Amino acid sequence: MFTGAAEPEHRRQLRDSVADFVRGSADAKAVRDAIATRDGFSRKRWKAMADLGWTALLLPEAQGGLGMSFGDLAALHHETGKAALPEPLAIVPLLAARALALGGDRGLCERVLPGLTSGETLATLAWQGAPGVLGGEAVGPQARKTGSGWSLSGQALFVPCAASAAGMVVAARAGSGIALFWIDGGRSIVAQQRLADGSSQASVSVDGVGLGADALVAGPERGGDILEAVLDAARLAASAELLGLTEQAFAMTMEHLRTRRQFGAPIGSFQALQHRAVDHYIRIELARSALDRAARAMDGDASAAERSAEVSAAKARCGETAREVVKDCIQMHGAIGYTAEYDLSLYVNRVLVLSAWLGNARAHRDRWAALRLGAGAAA
């Protein structure tokens, strides 16, 4: 398919290494086996991914990472999306480890980061206080300063990977700002939902959690900015993954249209199906453009608001496109497309999860409009 400017060599190598990895250890059968476990993914494969450096792609080399760019990150997730890999690559490294790294507290970084990047331990991020909202204004937990440290209260919704995590970063309202904390174990899962792709999300209570001063990841003067930054990076990754999922589901469907025969002809020779397929192709190309633009904005010197706007534009386009396309992939396959055992199901289920995660298309269009068109237009 058509691509724009040629990619740098190291990024092509990264893509190749993901493709090799998938061939070696993550075919559809392996993905299904992992989804059926309690974690919803394979710990063994997670460790292997960590050994390849995928859990530390963005981390500076000084902190034991690869020091790669957001463009590279998008390429990694684009490729893992094509294979519908269920491992929490957008969660542990991007939401938890990166919050710690950006916070920069030396003690916490030295104690926690190595385990997260090596794949030994898992961590997540708890922040959201209400459904359908995207930014710092929606933080659920609260923090109050005590004599020797902090006291937390409240709940966070939709925390991914909560049951598997050995610790979590918690964002909490502290005065007029947002502070970030690290909590070892000690989490209290109030309710848990299993999601379509085998992963889960939980409501987590931090009521009565008391923390020492050494648990502070970032104080209220800059915790909010770090929260936005890690959420946007995860949204970029989710957008890339959605594009990969969509492309693969679409490719499977095109193959079906070329080979499935009815009425004595391949069904792909019917114009009604051809024209719908082209509409999906166009949407996928638009999604690719929106993703490229967002990755470039994240890597460039754009303002934080500009970066957020581009990430929202990408999440809106990739999320909506994914839902639209896989829906019709089911239809074009006919009855087989509605079965759990056919591999299209892996893609449909993961698209449904990622398109809703960290804000659906509607929410991101609203955020884009507010950032880009200003309060006058959004009001």
Place this chain on the structure above:
Amino acid sequence: MSADYNAMDERPFREMVRDFVRAECPPNMIHQARRLHWREASAWCLKLAARGWSAPAWPVEHGGMGLDIGKLIAFQDEFDRAGVARHPDIGLSMLGPLLIRFGSVEQKAHHLPRIVSFQDLWCQGYSEPGAGSDLAALRTSAVLDGEHWVLNGQKIWTTLAQDATDIFILARTDPQAKKQAGISFFLARMDAPGITVRPIRTLAGDEEFCEVFLDNVRIPKTSIVGATNDGWTMAKALLGFERLMHGSPKFAQMALFRLEAMARASGRFADPAFGETFARLSLDVADLAATYARFADALKSGRPLGPEVSLLKIWGAETTQRITEAMLDVAEEQAAARGGGLFGKTEVDALGHYFLARPGTIYGGSSEIQRNILAKAVLGLP
């Protein structure tokens, strides 16, 4: 001869363009919801030519500005923001790039400067009454007679032919050959004896396109571009330029600016449902622009324009139509007002924009034909 625009920072470049447009563009060029005739656009065109800005995308050696893709988009964006209407551009957007690629040394030397200076205005002799979407079914004939080709036939839907000084024509030079194989590409003066033009009135009420009758039209033997019977190669290349041009985000962007203006003036942004519609349309345009930039980048780096370019035309034309349909909704009772209506203090011709957007999915290969092409050539469907 010209400044090195590509070396400029974007902000001063944009300011330079904006200042020029503000100072020089006549008011009758602004916010026009229809294609302008030469008599209306000539003053502006000649100013552009005098400044050396009539062909922003062409190489400098051929009289263009030689802008890189970033500057090209910024240049166009400033025009769109100011609401500058499209001027007669068929020679600049279609024939020029074709001659640069396929023309003889003499053809380039003769025609390109005359296109850039607006001395010649071109029209496109492609469609015929029996050859629309099925262009290769064309029947206009060209027969060599000594030092001349003799052309006979009829062209139709020829945009602004009544203003044109020249026409490029696809004609059949080998009646025995199969469809595409026997076609050649010709250049002719519109004042050649035997050419008759009859304008056709459109739904919008304008005479935007014409019928062109060719009755024993004799043109010099050197008027052929490329080899005899190789016209389809050029027809396709030109259709590629045309699809890239029609896939430019500028048409959708201009319409979006007008929608925004009328919606602000009439307080529609207070309605969340409209806000959602507007955000969706805005992103449809933004993602078109990003995709257009990818194609333009590939073209600049020397890769040929593939069949994928059809996606730009489909999405661009259909997005423009969706925007103009939203304009009709926002216009409420003034939706069908000929010449437009007043929204707050802002005048907008919603009906004109609606009509202007209709042919986008028909000309240059209908959206259905574009989808057929993509299904077969890109998706590999049988």
